[in-house]
Amino acid sequence: MRRLRALLLRLAGLFHKGRRERDLAAEMESHLQMHIEDNLRAGMSAARARRDALMKLGGMEQTKETYRERRGLPVLEAFTQDLRSSIRLLRKSPSFAALVILILALGIGANTAIFSVVNAVLLSPLPYRQPDRLVMVWMSNASKGYKTSPVSGGDFAEWKAGNSVFEEMAPSWDSLYTLTGAGEPEFLIGYQFSAEYFRVLGAAPQLGRTFLPEEDRPGKLECCGGTKKYPDPHHAISSLSSRGYYSPYVAASVCIAARSHPGLSCSARRLVYLPKN
Amino acid sequence: MGDKADVWQGTLALMVLKTLQALGPLHGYGIARRIEQTSGDLLAVNYGTLYPALLKLEQEGYISSEWGTSDNNRKAKYYKLTRAGRKQLEREAREWEQTTEILARFLAPGKESA
Numbered sequence: 255m256r257r258l259r260a261l262l263l264r265l266a267g268l269f270h271k272g273r274r275e276r277d278l279a280a281e282m283e284s285h286l287q288m289h290i291e292d293n294l295r296a297g298m299s300a301a302r303a304r305r306d307a308l309m310k311l312g313g314m315e316q317t318k319e320t321y322r323e324r325r326g327l328p329v330l331e332a333f334t335q336d337l338r339s340s341i342r343l344l345r346k347s348p349s350f351a352a353l354v355i356l357i358l359a360l361g362i363g364a365n366t367a368i369f370s371v372v373n374a375v376l377l378s379p380l381p382y383r384q385p386d387r388l389v390m391v392w393m394s395n396a397s398k399g400y401k402t403s404p405v406s407g408g409d410f411a412e413w414k415a416g417n418s419v420f421e422e423m424a425p426s427w428d429s430l431y432t433l434t435g436a437g438e439p440e441f442l443i444g445y446q447f448s449a450e451y452f453r454v455l456g457a458a459p460q461l462g463r464t465f466l467p468e469e470d471r472p473g474k475l476e477c478c479g480g481t482k483k484y485p486d487p488h489h490a491i492s493s494l495s496s497r498g499y500y501s502p503y504v505a506a507s508v509c510i511a512a513r514s515h516p517g518l519s520c521s522a523r524r525l526v527y528l529p530k531n
Numbered sequence: 532m533g534d535k536a537d538v539w540q541g542t543l544a545l546m547v548l549k550t551l552q553a554l555g556p557l558h559g560y561g562i563a564r565r566i567e568q569t570s571g572d573l574l575a576v577n578y579g580t581l582y583p584a585l586l587k588l589e590q591e592g593y594i595s596s597e598w599g600t601s602d603n604n605r606k607a608k609y610y611k612l613t614r615a616g617r618k619q620l621e622r623e624a625r626e627w628e629q630t631t632e633i634l635a636r637f638l639a640p641g642k643e644s645a
Contacts, residue, residue, distance in 0.1 A: 256591045256592060256615075257591075259590065259591060259592055260587070260590035260591050263590040264590060277608075278582075280606065280608075281559065281582070281607075281608045282582075284558070284560075284601070284605055284606055284607045284608070285558070285559055285560040285578070285607075287605060288558070288560045288561075288601065288603070288605060288607070289560055289578075291603065292564075310576075310577070310578050311577075311578045311579045312577045312578065312579030312580065313579065316579060317578075317579030317582060320579065320580070320582075320583050321582050321583050321586060323583070324583040324586045324587055324590075325586060
């Protein structure tokens with residue numbers, strides 16, 4: 255409390271410097287005169303009386319300087335002085351200042367952009383329930399130089415049957431589609447999953463439900479779309495289903511917005527999740 | 532002359548408060564002289580160091596100041612104790628008494644029970 259009070263008063267000490275300086279000078283002067291008078295009374299010569307008084311004071315200017323340090327906040331004062339002089343310098347050469355500011359802005363902007371990418375891609379974990387327990391398993395063909403190639407349905411079935419390593423396995427294939435018949439044809443990136451895929455990821459749809467096991471069968475191909483183009487998923491569903499290219503039922507059943515699924519988002523304008531069949 | 536002790540850090544404020552309590556409102560020069568006299572000329576007071584200390588005490592609200600006239604009809608800034616200053620003086624004096632008492636026990640010869 256006392257400290258806060260002192261701090262505030264020291265802040266206030268940064269203002270009205272002229273008056274405070276006059277005050278200090280007057281106080282020092284009266285101190286000196288009183289001391290000199292005492293010295294004279296004690297029998298010193300005028301010159302000696304004055305010198306002695308000044309010495310005991312520790313020098314007029316030194317005393318004033320230590321007083322000033324306590325009166326204001328020296329760090330802040332030095333800072334404002336630096337600030338003022340740099341602003342003056344910048345004003346003197348505006349084109350140089352503009353260039354410097356531009357370079358700084360570009361530098362800061364570039365760094366921010368790169369950091370946000372690094373942060374999203376490398377630093378922050380994927381938004382799944384237990385990202386550290388998720389792995390992707392691929393086929394590889396060393397002789398052809400394929401390190402990661404998709405697995406066939408039959409192979410996957412065997413993997414799953416013989417699995418003793420993972421809690422659960424779910425396949426995923428991506429494929430490309432063209433949506434036609436609704437005005438402009440549209441390019442879609444689709445992912446085919448088995449019914450348990452979303453459970454394995456620990457991801458839940460923002461709206462509706464995910465595939466049911468019985469929809470995970472041949473001949474049950476239905477889908478839905480969750481898009482960035484339609485910020486409101488409800489709107490996306492109604493506008494898609496009303497065109498009749500998606501069954502209304504399934505359109506409502508799965509709709510995972512790309513932003514809740516950044517691991518799967520892509521440059522295509524739409525993401526479609528399809529049951530495996 | 533050279534073997535006089537400097538005022539220990541932190542004790543100057545206490546001396547100032549005590550002086551103001553004893554003598555009432557007083558200017559900086561008077562306080563400095565009084566401290567020197569009370570010490571029996573054992574302390575070398577750099578009068579200049581007194582003013583930042585006075586300012587600090589004033590900022591903390593323990594003393595207040597106003598311009599007045601000295602006995603010799605000279606303009607001088609007079610400092611006086613505030614209520615908070617009186618309390619602070621009591622508190623600090625108590626602490627010092629305790630400290631010196633403890634030290635005295637340590638330094639007293641042949642009194643250890645061990």
